[in-house]
Amino acid sequence: MFHWEQKLLKNRQVRFIAGVDEAGRGPLAGPLVVAAVIVKPEKENSRLFSPKFENRIADSKVLTAQERERSFIEIMVKAWVGVGIAGMDLIDNSDLTVATRFAAETAIDNLNKKPQHILTDGGIVLPAHYSYTCLVKGESRSFSIACASIIAKVVRDRIMNAYDRFFPVYEFRKHKGYGTQQHMGLLKKYGPSPIHRKNFWPVSTWFPR
Numbered sequence: 232m233f234h235w236e237q238k239l240l241k242n243r244q245v246r247f248i249a250g251v252d253e254a255g256r257g258p259l260a261g262p263l264v265v266a267a268v269i270v271k272p273e274k275e276n277s278r279l280f281s282p283k284f285e286n287r288i289a290d291s292k293v294l295t296a297q298e299r300e301r302s303f304i305e306i307m308v309k310a311w312v313g314v315g316i317a318g319m320d321l322i323d324n325s326d327l328t329v330a331t332r333f334a335a336e337t338a339i340d341n342l343n344k345k346p347q348h349i350l351t352d353g354g355i356v357l358p359a360h361y362s363y364t365c366l367v368k369g370e371s372r373s374f375s376i377a378c379a380s381i382i383a384k385v386v387r388d389r390i391m392n393a394y395d396r397f398f399p400v401y402e403f404r405k406h407k408g409y410g411t412q413q414h415m416g417l418l419k420k421y422g423p424s425p426i427h428r429k430n431f432w433p434v435s436t437w438f439p440r
Contacts, residue, residue, distance in 0.1 A: 232288075232374040235366065236270075236280040239348050246272065248280075249346035250375025251335055251355055251363075254291070254383035256327055258408035259418070259434055260401070260427045261391050263322060265334035265355070266382035267313040268306060268375055269344050280374070282309065288377050290370040291384035303385040306378045313341030314386055323430045331355055350376050398424045 236248050247269050255263040270282045286302040287294060294302065306312065315337025317330035335355050339346065349363035350373045357363050369376040388407055395404035400421050406414045408426075410433075418427070419437065427434050 232372065232377060233280050235350055235364065235373045236375060239364075240280055245347035247344050247346050247348075248375055249339065249342065249349045250351075250369075250373055250377070250379040251338065251349055252352040252370055252376050252379035252383055253331055253334065253355060254380070254387040255408070256331065256354065257410075258428075259410050259414065259431050260319075260403065260408035260424065261394065262319065262387065263317040263327070263330050263334055264383045264387040264390070265315045265317075265331065265338045266379040266386065267315075267335070267338040267342050267346070267349075268378040268382060269311040269342060269346055270375055270378060271309055271311065282374065284309065288374060288381070290377055291380040292370075294381070296388070299381050299385050299388075302378075302381050306382060310378060311342050311344045312382055313338040313343075314382065315339075315341065316390075319426055319428055322428055328356070332357065352376055352380070394426055398426070 239245050239248055249267045249269045251267045253265045255261060284305055286305050287298055288302055291299055315334035317334040322330045349361055351363055351365050352369040353365055353367040366372050370380040391403045391407040401417050401424055423434050423438050429440055
């Protein structure tokens, strides 16, 4: 998973490479979260990318919740991290492309170190003034993007766990807002909450505004 970072370090003469990924494009409720991660170089002027992590770094979807939490802590120590969040109003009043771009730019702006090149997962397209490479299934091809996928997933899960305390009847802690059979049944029974995406099916069909 070091190929793209190593290639950039050698061929483009860059030092700081950010990986960018999102969590929460598909759910019926809750925000979309984007993380940007720059893994700190082991040495000041190193042209090698071979970070040593004790915990597993991979696409967040193949990790357990416990593995993600452990990796999250290590990434926060060994990398510069920025997070951007697109709320339900932005998602409903624009579209996912706009919301994702807004959250991605916010995450990049929130980094303590300015990246010289950015690697994004395939669904994230940045404006032309960014120097970036878009990788299909990037979370399984780039270490930096994999780190970003873990940060975004853990942050979003924590947000949904918090919402579960405010809206306990929807059991957001269990499904995190995704359209599971359980969630669909609760949505039909109680109607949409303030954090449901009103323009997403089936919310838009069952409860037209």
